[in-house]
Amino acid sequence: MALLDVENLSISFGGLRAVDSFSVSIEKGQLYGLIGPNGAGKTTVFNLLTGVYAPDEGFIRLNGKDITRLKTIEINKEGIARTFQNIRLFKELSVLDNVKVGLHNRYKYSTIEGLLRLPHYFSVEKQMNERAMELLKVFDLDQQADYLASNLPYGKQRKLEIARALATDPILLLLDEPAAGMNPNETKELMETIRFVRDHFDMTILLIEHDMKLVSGICEELTVLNFGKILTQGKTSDVLNDPEVITAYLGE
Amino acid sequence: MKSLKNNKNLYNNLITIGIVVVGYILVTILSAAGVLSNLLQGLLVPLCAYIILAVSLNLTVGILGELSLGHAGFMCVGAFTSAFFSKCTQNTITFAPLRFLIALLIGAACAGVIGFLIGMPVLRLKGDYLAIVTLAFGEIIKNIVNVLFIGKDAKGFHFSMKDSLSLNLEEGGDVIINGAQGITGTPKDSNFTVGVILIILTLLIVLNLIHSRDGRAIMSIRDNLIAAESVGIHITKYKLMAFTISAALAGTAGVLYSHNLNSLMATPKNFGYNMSIMILVFVVLGGIGNIRGSVIAAVVLTLLPELLRGLNDYRMLIYSIVLIVMMLYNWAPNMIAFRKKLANRFSRKKEVA
Structure with a gap:
């Protein structure tokens, strides 16, 4: 059984379907990446997972337990901790x-x-x-x-x-663009830290990142979002070589 | 390093309480020497009440980070409920300290309950909106007290919101709260010493709260509500906790204040908007979140106008200059940098020595 099981998660703001049928399954101990162009709905997925927004449709299961529509603090008590894109x-x-x-x-x-x-x-x-x-x-x-x-x-x-998030003793750690604003050296150090956290704390990590070096360096599997929909999902090397992904990121 | 930090907190707290104790000893000596004018002596107990109010409001404004303009309302609740109790039991409980202690608990508890009830709906609002609504609640409390008539006779309590005649008291009955004329004949149970003890108690409560698990939770809400929620802090619970404790302490100040007056009335000056703003001025000028600053600002800004009475024409001029200087000292970026530099130089000197 997967540690985190998300099925058909959807939410609309007004007429915009920000996240459309998002599904993912993350095994314990995995380092999983969520990538996609700006505005693809990545942070919205995090906000859905942590109870900031309640989804219109879909399920979220953590360790087999249904945590859909729980409040943020309850979800934190169940074991999901996060960091923020703009440091908070x-x-x-x-x-x-x-x-x-x-x-x-x-x-x-x-x-x-x-x-x-x-x-x-x-x-x-x-x-x-x-x-x-x-x-x-x-x-x-x-x-x-x-x-x-x-x-x-x-x-x-x-x-x-990250230290503060780990203090809550989570089983799943969500990192929202941890390398944003870092120089290559800092990013490299961060990659080691993230790997260390996974091994040392026996943690499962889902991260959003734009830095492809970091993503290809540490993520084992990836999901690519585009316009709220899943573009492709799978092993990092396969995904990054997918022509569709290259198009979405780099344009025609 | 850990122990150093804890010691630093303890050290800072001790200094704050030390200042109060030294102030107390100084005033006692001065008044024994007969240097203090009658006017100043009469100001001592209200001054203690103002200090408690400033410290308690700082808990809401500085530590919780919410602007409340209704603090005088909670003081009003504490003042009237406790004075009511003391007047009723004046002849049954003759031991004054015990009577005052019970009155104190009643006043603080009632103000705390009112704070809790008002806080529940109001703390959902933020910033200016919260300020406006608390301001309104403060005025509502004051105005309700102004039309409240309660009397007591052989049959028990009578209650009216019209006038004292409609209480229909029997002969020998006694009007306790007489509308706008308030409560007269409250036993004078408080004095400067009691006031100072209450200040120290307030300081201990607030400072201990700040350096505890709950205090950290409250300050985390102030600094970043979304992040606080994400690490499992119960926002409503801690907001209400801070607001309720703050209201209860304001009630304590009210108890102190009312037991120093023979006739207690709810006027705009003592329990209205003016008072709330005055307390806020103490808090802002003493430094938001700076408890010691609140104490000092309350003392300086209360005594200054009285001490300057001799300079009649220039009194308010000097007062306003002091306000501006204090504001610059506490808030101007250059001044903050300068103070940091000064503090660094001091600590380096200490290390060298």
Whole structure:
């Protein structure tokens, strides 16, 4: 059974069918790519998967469980975490606190315990700090734990977003254009990080990307979207050599 | 590094509370030495109430990031419910501290409940819309209190929204809330010391909240609602939590305020729009999200007009200049950069030493 099973997912905005009969099946541990020209509906698919929009038709199953039409926070609790195309960090919080917000639902104490600083508060906060630092270390951010998130350089902000998403302990990670705005060196480093996350956290990753080097370098399978419809689906090397895909991307 | 960060928070919190304690000791000495004028002494308890209000509003404006213009309304609820209780039980509970403590809990709880009820529909709105609706609710609360008549006689409580005659009180009955004339004869249970204790309590609640799991959730909503939702933060719950706590603390300020006055009336000046704006001025000039700044701004901006009374003609001129200077100090980009540079130089010196 596939980890993520999407069947005939569709949504329209006004008269525009932004996503039309989108289906995909992703196995556990896979690195899966979703590509397509601008406006093809890639981010809309992410928004459907994470409950930002409710689909008009179709099913989403995670580990066999129907999660269609669940709310965003419920879907996150079921195990889907995401990053955003335009970075969305908690800018006025420290790097460490950004990750600790991600840990919110995994480490708990009551409001009263927090207000009165009961012993449980200190022990849980300590565990949270340790776990958060562990995650930051993976992304080489532990030295900047005290920085405000907005003071990090761009590439590190992207990494922090991934760290925050991982803090929620997901089984499926959605990355929306993780390499956007990065130079070739940073992209190369990011590719290694993504592979490392997959192996180290035993993660399944679905990513949207325009950088073909990154896509061909790390994705095992691809789906190509064009005008909301699936153009083609399959092994990365096959898809990228498909004349139809080349036409959609490069024009006639 | 982790411990350093926690210590830094603790250190900052201690400084804030230290400032309050030092201020308290200073004022006590000054007033014992007889330096303080009667006018200033009369201002001490309201000043404590203003500080609590500023800190509590900063929780909504700075930490939750929502503009609320109805804060005086919650203060009004706390003031009237607690004064009502104290007047009713004046003869049954003779031990004043206990009576005040119960009044305090009642005032805070009522303001919190009203805050919760108003927050539920209102917090769906954002920005200017939220500001306008909270402003309206603040005025509604004040106006309801102004037409409220409650009396008590042998048969129990009587209630009217017309006038005190229609309460139909029996002989020996007592009008407790008399419409626009408010409540007269509230026992004077609060004083400066109580006020300072309440300030410290408020500071502890707000600062502990900010540095807890819930506080981080609230601030994450402020910084990026969509991202907060994507990592599983329950938006409505935490918005309401911040708003309710903020309202309850404003209620506390109301309790303090009302138990310092013999006759409590809901006028536009003390519980209306003017008050809400004044508190917002404290918060904005002290620095949005800066709790210590709120305390300092409330003190400076409350005392300044009184201290400048001697310079009668120039009083408001100086006041407005101070407002502008504070605004520049806290918000001008160049000033922020300069302060950072200064702070860096200090910390480097420390390292060298």
